[in-house]
Amino acid sequence: MTDSRPVLTMTGISKSFPGVRALHDVDFRLFPGEVHALMGENGAGKSTLIKVLTGVYGIDEGVIILGDEQVAFSGPMQAAGAGVSTVYQEVNLCPNLSVAENIFIGREPRRFGAVHWAEVRRRARALLTRLDLDIDVTAPVASYSLAVQQMVAIARAIDVRAQVLILDEPTSSLDAGEVEQLFRIMRQLRDEGIAILFVTHFLDQVYRIADRITVLRNGTLVGEYPTAELPQLALVEKMIGKDLDVLERIEEQPRPELATLEEGTPFVEVSQLSRRGAVAPFSLTIHAGEVVGLAGLLGSGRTEVARLFFGADRADHGDVAVSGEPASLRNPVQAINQGIGFCSENRRAEGIIPDLTVRENMILAMQAARGWLRRIPRRRQDELVDKYIKALSIRPANPDMPVRNLSGGNQQKVLLARWLITEPRLLILDEPTRGIDIGAKAEIQKLVVQLSDGGMAVLFISAELEEVLRLSHKIAVMRDREMVAHLVNDDTVDADRVMQTIATGTQREEANQ
Amino acid sequence: MSDANLRLRTLVGHRLFWPVAVLVAMLAANTIYRPGFLAIEVNNGHLYGTPIDILRLSAPLILVALGMTLVISTGGIDLSVGSICAISGAIACLYISEAPDQNNLGMVFTALAMALGVALVLGAWNGVLVSIIGIQPIIATLILMVAGRGLAQLITEGQIITINSGPYRAIGLGHFLTLPLAIFIALGAALLIAAFTRRTALGMIVESVGGNREASRLAGIRSGRVVFLVYVVSAACAAIAGFMITANVSSADGNAAGLWVELDAILAVVIGGTSLAGGRFYLSGTILGALIIQTLTTSVYAMNISPQTALLFKAVVVIAVCLIQAPAFRAKFGRRRRGTPPPPAPSPQRQKEEVPA
Numbered sequence: 052m053t054d055s056r057p058v059l060t061m062t063g064i065s066k067s068f069p070g071v072r073a074l075h076d077v078d079f080r081l082f083p084g085e086v087h088a089l090m091g092e093n094g095a096g097k098s099t100l101i102k103v104l105t106g107v108y109g110i111d112e113g114v115i116i117l118g119d120e121q122v123a124f125s126g127p128m129q130a131a132g133a134g135v136s137t138v139y140q141e142v143n144l145c146p147n148l149s150v151a152e153n154i155f156i157g158r159e160p161r162r163f164g165a166v167h168w169a170e171v172r173r174r175a176r177a178l179l180t181r182l183d184l185d186i187d188v189t190a191p192v193a194s195y196s197l198a199v200q201q202m203v204a205i206a207r208a209i210d211v212r213a214q215v216l217i218l219d220e221p222t223s224s225l226d227a228g229e230v231e232q233l234f235r236i237m238r239q240l241r242d243e244g245i246a247i248l249f250v251t252h253f254l255d256q257v258y259r260i261a262d263r264i265t266v267l268r269n270g271t272l273v274g275e276y277p278t279a280e281l282p283q284l285a286l287v288e289k290m291i292g293k294d295l296d297v298l299e300r301i302e303e304q305p306r307p308e309l310a311t312l313e314e315g316t317p318f319v320e321v322s323q324l325s326r327r328g329a330v331a332p333f334s335l336t337i338h339a340g341e342v343v344g345l346a347g348l349l350g351s352g353r354t355e356v357a358r359l360f361f362g363a364d365r366a367d368h369g370d371v372a373v374s375g376e377p378a379s380l381r382n383p384v385q386a387i388n389q390g391i392g393f394c395s396e397n398r399r400a401e402g403i404i405p406d407l408t409v410r411e412n413m414i415l416a417m418q419a420a421r422g423w424l425r426r427i428p429r430r431r432q433d434e435l436v437d438k439y440i441k442a443l444s445i446r447p448a449n450p451d452m453p454v455r456n457l458s459g460g461n462q463q464k465v466l467l468a469r470w471l472i473t474e475p476r477l478l479i480l481d482e483p484t485r486g487i488d489i490g491a492k493a494e495i496q497k498l499v500v501q502l503s504d505g506g507m508a509v510l511f512i513s514a515e516l517e518e519v520l521r522l523s524h525k526i527a528v529m530r531d532r533e534m535v536a537h538l539v540n541d542d543t544v545d546a547d548r549v550m551q552t553i554a555t556g557t558q559r560e561e562a563n564q
Numbered sequence: 565m566s567d568a569n570l571r572l573r574t575l576v577g578h579r580l581f582w583p584v585a586v587l588v589a590m591l592a593a594n595t596i597y598r599p600g601f602l603a604i605e606v607n608n609g610h611l612y613g614t615p616i617d618i619l620r621l622s623a624p625l626i627l628v629a630l631g632m633t634l635v636i637s638t639g640g641i642d643l644s645v646g647s648i649c650a651i652s653g654a655i656a657c658l659y660i661s662e663a664p665d666q667n668n669l670g671m672v673f674t675a676l677a678m679a680l681g682v683a684l685v686l687g688a689w690n691g692v693l694v695s696i697i698g699i700q701p702i703i704a705t706l707i708l709m710v711a712g713r714g715l716a717q718l719i720t721e722g723q724i725i726t727i728n729s730g731p732y733r734a735i736g737l738g739h740f741l742t743l744p745l746a747i748f749i750a751l752g753a754a755l756l757i758a759a760f761t762r763r764t765a766l767g768m769i770v771e772s773v774g775g776n777r778e779a780s781r782l783a784g785i786r787s788g789r790v791v792f793l794v795y796v797v798s799a800a801c802a803a804i805a806g807f808m809i810t811a812n813v814s815s816a817d818g819n820a821a822g823l824w825v826e827l828d829a830i831l832a833v834v835i836g837g838t839s840l841a842g843g844r845f846y847l848s849g850t851i852l853g854a855l856i857i858q859t860l861t862t863s864v865y866a867m868n869i870s871p872q873t874a875l876l877f878k879a880v881v882v883i884a885v886c887l888i889q890a891p892a893f894r895a896k897f898g899r900r901r902r903g904t905p906p907p908p909a910p911s912p913q914r915q916k917e918e919v920p921a
Binding site: 401405424426469 | 764775790844
């Protein structure tokens with residue numbers, strides 16, 4: 052297959068956005084009849100590459116050749132017309148329309164000027180039969196599972212005589228059986244000669260389905276490899292971009308010994324906590340004064356674990372004990388009452404209240420815990436807010452400025468302050484240093500160390516391994532929505548080993564009790 | 565100091581300044597047209613005059629709009645307030661009309677308490693639909709907006725209930741300290757709500773829920789309860805407004821009482837600077853908004869503009885008020901506006917010249 056001519060060649064693609072170089076001189080080829088995985092960390096340029104291919108963005112430099120012709124699509128519709136179809140992560144079908152209507156929306160076969168509904172249904176049935184799917188095409192899409200919806204989206208994509216099918220994280224909301232069903236169809240389409248571009252964060256899936264892998268990092272091409280010649284560990288190295296043997300040893304700060312910390316009853320102990328479609332059953336104990344790092348690639352289930360700890364999502368199964376007593380963390384109020392705080396990774400949507408002032412954003416959690424009748428006296432507010440504006444060097448140091456006017460790093464600090472004011476016993480920090488400048492990053496790291504020295508437990512999530520290694524006493528490794536290992540962060544653990552665990556998931560596990 | 569100055573400037577320059585300016589411009593236009601417009605005379609120890617009338621007549625709208633402000637701040641809307649006015653008025657009047665002595669003060673209070681109680685139940689119904697069942701506010705309250713009129717008709721059995729009760733009439737037309745009692749009731753409600761929201765943390769929590777509901781949930785706020793509460797408060801305000809409206813005419817008309825007041829209330833809230841998207845709310849702005857709307861209505865009548873053109877006239881002024889409050893519009897036309905009076909001022913004047921001709 053690979054010796055035939057590529058159906059798609061992208062050469063020297065560059066694309067910049069104001070202040071960011073999203074793609075720089077990237078080459079990419081796609082052959083008919085292959086499944087080609089596009090890999091890279093968040094922000095590596097995968098989605099930008101897909102978007103310049105389908106014409107969502109124009110390109111600054113470079114050439115795209117489809118078949119024999121140079122192309123520059125004006126948008127996804129035109130791209131689809133030329134045989135490059137995309138199925139996005141969040142299935143973008145109209146849930147209230149029927150399966151058949153969804154497949155043919157915008158290009159319904161017509162007769163005498165009116166939509167030829169019988170033909171629509173007949174062709175929809177034929178398409179779905181091709182995908183080995185026997186469902187009622189007149190039923191609304193919403194009545195089917197996500198997996199089936201995904202198939203319907205694929206059916207719509209391939210009906211336009213697709214040569215290239217782009218699947219952008221199609222499996223992120225599917226369970227194992229549904230993934231299998233999708234893979235069967237992908238193999239079938241591949242065997243029919245369609246070139247499939249597959250984007251996913253699940254390493255296992257890449258090795259099960261992909262013939263070839265292209266890795267991007269920071270907007271540049273790392274390389275193109277046949278899957279068989281690229282072991283998982285090497286793939287992770289290439290994505291993260293540190294050669295394992297040249298990786299510096301991270302300086303250990305003098306920290307309390309884990310053994311001393313883990314004497315006595317853990318502050319929180321969860322066992323076999325799980326939520327369908329989010330994270331497989333996991334167990335974790337967190338002691339006072341302990342920093343527990345959660346490592347793993349994006350989409351590996353880190354955030355999902357954090358949300359279960361805070362009750363932001365409800366666990367389907369599993370038990371929770373707080374200070375040795377059985378407890379329930381079914382909603383944020385319960386978690387807060389147990390002394391847990393949570394800084395979401397999604398600062399804008401789940402963190403700040405943009406209209407409210409710095410002061411109000413800071414005292415919000417404490418005020419919520421007190422109830423609205425017991426307003427925090429103004430003088431107490433001033434004390435607290437001034438203290439944390441100083442302690443976290445929030446700028447501008449104006450408590451009455453709407454928080455939306457602050458920079459990302461300062462907004463993050465305001466959120467930190469919101470939880471620190473409540474004096475939590477466990478603080479969950481989900482990517483607290485993402486998207487903020489290096490100075491603020493260092494300050495937040497320093498703060499985590501101080502807090503844990505002061506006896507606070509911290510669950511620390513970061514995509515940056517160095518950070519996790521520097522701060523954590525122990526590290527739980529997430530991989531494909533499973534907690535695959537607990538590592539004690541002692542001298543034997545380094546980025547090398549964590550990366551291996553992320554890549555293979557088969558490192559020896561250690562009990563930490 | 566400069567910080568305080570800056571705050572003052574933002575406050576006056578961006579929020580209350582234009583509503584006040586519009587109100588002043590309208591009063592000025594009226595005075596030019598009819599020099600006696602602002603005159604207040606003392607009669608029987610009571611103050612009389614157009615400004616007093618405006619205050620008295622705007623009282624029900626102020627009440628409804630105050631409740632509406634809280635609802636809108638949570639990102640919702642309450643279309644049922646007009647119907648609740650009608651229902652509460654109908655219940656109170658029905659009870660009073662069947663009493664042996666319509667002037668019995670205790671009996672009137674019983675009637676008010678009963679009607680208020682029913683309004684609270686109706687508010688709770690709205691609250692449950694929105695916060696627990698999760699129906700979109702505009703649809704949830706539309707149910708009661710439509711069904712409530714029917715309910716009011718049912719209570720009055722399709723008739724207009726007329727009463728002859730001194731104490732009840734006083735709610736609309738009575739006087740206290742030389743001023744109409746209605747003004748004090750509206751003022752009292754405004755102070756109560758202001759204390760209720762700003763002396764406690766309720767106001768901030770309402771704004772937080774309206775500003776970012778998910779973030780508020782994750783901060784530990786039980787947003788469902790807050791949303792429920794604002795619909796109950798809104799219904800209570802509407803009920804009191806309903807008493808005033810029916811007391812003004814000493815009769816309950818299930819069809820006409822409080823008709824379209826929800827639209828005027830929403831308008832008052834928006835003129836006052838509270839965003840329909842939710843978030844920050846401004847009670848003082850809402851009161852100004854209600855006064856602007858009532859002044860406009862009164863001006864239209866005073867200028868003998870025919871009822872058909874009156875609505876159009878109202879629309880023009882409202883658009884003008886909304887436009888000059890929009891930051892984007894001000895930025896665009898700010899340079900041209902400087903040196904000339906604010907847009908609404910010329911427009912009543914123009915109208916004024918046209919009318920006699």
